[in-house]
Amino acid sequence: MKKLQKADYIKMYSFMLKIRRFEERAAQLYGMGKIGGFCHLYIGQEAVVVGILMTIDKNDSVVTTYRDHGHMIARGLDPKRIMAELTGREDGYSAGKGGSMHMFSKENNFYGGHGIVGAQVPIGTGIAFTHKYNGEKNICRTYIGDGAMNNGQVFEAFNLAALWKLPVLYIIENNKYGMGTSVDRAAAGLDLYKRGEAFGIPGEKVDGMNVFSVIEAADKAGKYVREGNGPYIIEVQTYRYRGHSMSDPAKYRTKEELDNYKQTDPIEIVKAEILKKKIATNDEIEKINKDTLEEIKNAAEFATNSPFPKDSELYTDVYL
Amino acid sequence: MSTEILMPALSPTMTEGNLSKWLIKKGDTIKAGDLIAEIETDKATMEVEAVDEGVVLDLLFKEGEANIPVNKAIAIIGDPNEKVEVKKEAPIEKVIEEKKIEKNIETKIENKKADIIDKPSPKIEEDRNLSSEEITMRQALRDTMAEEMRKDNKVFILGEEVAEYQGAYKVTQGLLEEFGKERVLDTPISEHGFTGLAVGAAFKGLRPILEFMTFNFSMQAIDQIINSAAKTLYMSGGQINCPIVFRGPNGAAAQVAAQHSQDFSSWYSQVPGLKVIAPSTPYNAKGLLRSAISDPNPVIFLENEILYGLKGPVNNDINFSIPIGKANIEKEGKDLTIVTYSIMLQKSKEAALRLKEEYNLDAEIIDLQTLRPLDTETILNSVKKTNRLITVEESWPFGSVGSEIANIVQRDAFDYLDSPVIKVNSADVPMPYALSLEKLYLPQVDDIINAAKKVSYLK
Numbered sequence: 212m213k214k215l216q217k218a219d220y221i222k223m224y225s226f227m228l229k230i231r232r233f234e235e236r237a238a239q240l241y242g243m244g245k246i247g248g249f250c251h252l253y254i255g256q257e258a259v260v261v262g263i264l265m266t267i268d269k270n271d272s273v274v275t276t277y278r279d280h281g282h283m284i285a286r287g288l289d290p291k292r293i294m295a296e297l298t299g300r301e302d303g304y305s306a307g308k309g310g311s312m313h314m315f316s317k318e319n320n321f322y323g324g325h326g327i328v329g330a331q332v333p334i335g336t337g338i339a340f341t342h343k344y345n346g347e348k349n350i351c352r353t354y355i356g357d358g359a360m361n362n363g364q365v366f367e368a369f370n371l372a373a374l375w376k377l378p379v380l381y382i383i384e385n386n387k388y389g390m391g392t393s394v395d396r397a398a399a400g401l402d403l404y405k406r407g408e409a410f411g412i413p414g415e416k417v418d419g420m421n422v423f424s425v426i427e428a429a430d431k432a433g434k435y436v437r438e439g440n441g442p443y444i445i446e447v448q449t450y451r452y453r454g455h456s457m458s459d460p461a462k463y464r465t466k467e468e469l470d471n472y473k474q475t476d477p478i479e480i481v482k483a484e485i486l487k488k489k490i491a492t493n494d495e496i497e498k499i500n501k502d503t504l505e506e507i508k509n510a511a512e513f514a515t516n517s518p519f520p521k522d523s524e525l526y527t528d529v530y531l
Numbered sequence: 532m533s534t535e536i537l538m539p540a541l542s543p544t545m546t547e548g549n550l551s552k553w554l555i556k557k558g559d560t561i562k563a564g565d566l567i568a569e570i571e572t573d574k575a576t577m578e579v580e581a582v583d584e585g586v587v588l589d590l591l592f593k594e595g596e597a598n599i600p601v602n603k604a605i606a607i608i609g610d611p612n613e614k615v616e617v618k619k620e621a622p623i624e625k626v627i628e629e630k631k632i633e634k635n636i637e638t639k640i641e642n643k644k645a646d647i648i649d650k651p652s653p654k655i656e657e658d659r660n661l662s663s664e665e666i667t668m669r670q671a672l673r674d675t676m677a678e679e680m681r682k683d684n685k686v687f688i689l690g691e692e693v694a695e696y697q698g699a700y701k702v703t704q705g706l707l708e709e710f711g712k713e714r715v716l717d718t719p720i721s722e723h724g725f726t727g728l729a730v731g732a733a734f735k736g737l738r739p740i741l742e743f744m745t746f747n748f749s750m751q752a753i754d755q756i757i758n759s760a761a762k763t764l765y766m767s768g769g770q771i772n773c774p775i776v777f778r779g780p781n782g783a784a785a786q787v788a789a790q791h792s793q794d795f796s797s798w799y800s801q802v803p804g805l806k807v808i809a810p811s812t813p814y815n816a817k818g819l820l821r822s823a824i825s826d827p828n829p830v831i832f833l834e835n836e837i838l839y840g841l842k843g844p845v846n847n848d849i850n851f852s853i854p855i856g857k858a859n860i861e862k863e864g865k866d867l868t869i870v871t872y873s874i875m876l877q878k879s880k881e882a883a884l885r886l887k888e889e890y891n892l893d894a895e896i897i898d899l900q901t902l903r904p905l906d907t908e909t910i911l912n913s914v915k916k917t918n919r920l921i922t923v924e925e926s927w928p929f930g931s932v933g934s935e936i937a938n939i940v941q942r943d944a945f946d947y948l949d950s951p952v953i954k955v956n957s958a959d960v961p962m963p964y965a966l967s968l969e970k971l972y973l974p975q976v977d978d979i980i981n982a983a984k985k986v987s988y989l990k
Contacts (some may be wrong), residue, residue: 290907304768305766305770308766308767308768309768310765313766315766315767315768315770317767317770317771322731322734322735322771323767323771325759326758327754327759330754330755331724333724333728333730333731334727334728334730334734336727336728336731336733337727337728337730337731337734337735338731338732338734339731340728340731340732341735341737342685342737344713344737352870363723364724364755367719367721367722367723367725367727368727368728370721371718371721371724375716384755403884406827423968441679469662527769528764528765528769528803529764529765529804530828531769531828
């Protein structure tokens with residue numbers, strides 16, 4: 212496994228915290244009516260994307276679902292512009308035309324942000340196809356929700372990826388619920404990571420609340436894919452603390468279940484490790500906390516003050 | 532009693548075939564099920580089995596003879612002790628054969644029509660680079676793809692049977708050999724998956740040409756076409772474009788019935804973010820496909836199976852292109868305007884001939900070539916001149932391309948109209964199988980003539 216440096220621990224903690232603070236602020240702005248439409252929060256799942264982040268090359272590509280704010284932050288994108296997209300302003304990553312679910316940054320190889328469940332899976336496979344076609348050593352990380360694992364195009368993509376040995380790493384973020392339907396009520400067979408077996412795609416299940424487990428699995432899987440062996444599936448067991456979207460009160464699960472997961476909070480795990488290893492003091496951590504809160508507060512400030520897109524923008528970007 | 536073995540129709544649209552090899556010789560005794568010949572069609576080479584038994588009395592064509600019409604006798608079998616009578620007309624096995632014969636007659640009529648109307652428009656004839664040789668639409672499409680693939684390594688083709696099989700309709704013939712399997716990819720039958728894959732590849736900078744075996748199967752992939760390919764440029768605030776061509780046959784072939792005969796032109800034309808092209812001749816197929824492949828946006832390129840065999844001159848300049856969004860005035864006229872596209876151009880031309888001969892009406896024919904963006908200027912200018920308009924297309928009537936044209940014309944040229952616009956479409960039902968009903972379903976020359984008379988207030 213990748214040897215983690217002191218700075219890596221701080222990086223992980225900072226990113227995970229930044230995602231959480233961002234999402235909390237987004238929830239607040241949503242409540243204030245500053246953010247509209249659908250808004251899917253990543254709180255609880257931070258260790259997944261941050262763990263993967265620790266194993267990647269910046270020329271690798273990423274494509275994910277509509278629960279994408281955390282993925283963008285982990286990609287190193289500017290929280291100000293992400294938040295400005297959520298508020299539908301001209302400084303947003305999609306100039307206010309995409310919204311929470313449809314954000315992209317081509318220069319950072321971030322290919323969305325897709326609103327249709329499952330659609331990103333063939334797309335990510337196609338991006339991997341391009342890496343291979345161009346003779347690049349890069350891979351495409353394609354995130355999939357547990358709900359999409361019952362969607363036909365996912366298996367069509369698996370078949371193509373295995374058939375053509377494409378450099379794609381599929382990461383199933385199993386947060387236990389597809390909207391309000393628990394995995395066991397939607398999937399026949401709960402081992403989602405085994406669903407590539409018929410195509411010869413190796414799969415592995417990982418504890419997604421623990422960032423170190425994610426790093427270990429991602430490192431191994433990433434190497435396998437990068438070496439030209441074809442696709443690989445990691446199923447990351449995670450949990451979203453909030454409902455499916457802002458309008459979901461999550462009455463389909465118990466408070467006990469939620470509290471139980473909070474006992475293994477991914478950010479607390481990293482923090483404890485940092486303190487145990489004496490990588491930083493409590494005061495230093497407090498400083499990170501304060502700075503992060505400030506950064507996100509500024510992002511919200513920026514996002515609510517950025518102008519709405521000009522009316523003339525309605526008709527731009529339909530064709531190139 | 533002797534029996535004729537007839538040239539079989541090996542596909543719904545086959546009208547003639549080449550006798551590539553005899554597997555029997557004169558004097559052989561053959562049983563039902565024995566292989567007797569190899570026939571090459573425009574799509575493939577296939578072995579033909581005997582359905583009757585007897586001794587081969589005569590082989591009427593030599594190996595290598597080409598363009599033998601369907602239902603033409605190619606061999607005679609029978610009892611060698613009986614005298615051979617070569618019959619001139621309708622053979623045996625009436626029940627089975629009747630349908631084929633009827634179809635053959637239809638085909639012959641169609642061929643005759645084609646002789647009259649297949650001439651290129653005067654404008655095309657002015658093209659100084661026009662080839663002296665005529666090629667088929669399928670060759671024109673293939674040549675253009677090959678030319679663009681030679682120019683740009685990012686262009687590749689994928690689809691079902693495009694590589695080793697050489698294309699279900701032979702449009703990709705020879706491409707695998709020239710460009711290899713990295714750039715000419717056979718896909719499994721999974722439109723949703725491979726369309727999404729191609730869209731992803733286009734987002735990342737490649738320029739895929741995706742062949743749907745027919746556009747009927749594009750419905751399996753419609754989400755990726757509309758929600759991913761067409762919308763992402765907009766949703767990304769202009770960051771991520773999708774330079775892809777979705778091409779393949781659209782509309783009715785011949786007696787393949789409801790699920791395999793549908794015209795999607797107005798469906799796709801409704802979608803902002805897509806460009807939609809429907810060529811009608813080898814000439815414009817070349818020019819338009821080149822523009823489609825070079826375009827940075829997703830393009831729906833609607834071919835027509837029946838037109839694949841249509842021959843015509845082309846411009847062989849490897850940079851010749853026809854701009855997207857520009858209609859072609861196929862024939863100038865002063866009395867009424869016929870706006871059409873794709874295969875209905877041929878029928879409209881025939882109708883125009885008859886309108887002139889029988890009613891002294893001089894029709895102007897506009898071949899749209901591109902459906903989105905629509906060349907409204909050319910349509911409006913024509914209507915301002917002729918004051919009468921009919922639209923002719925194969926799609927269903929509700930919300931068709933003609934419906935949109937009628938809307939635009941009533942809005943922008945109301946004062947120029949001397950009569951209401953009339954649309955000629957297919958029947959508002961699923962495509963039936965029976966030959967007689969299929970003919971009724973599709974717009975025919977008489978329907979166009981009737982519409983033209985109606986807008987001209989002629990009885």
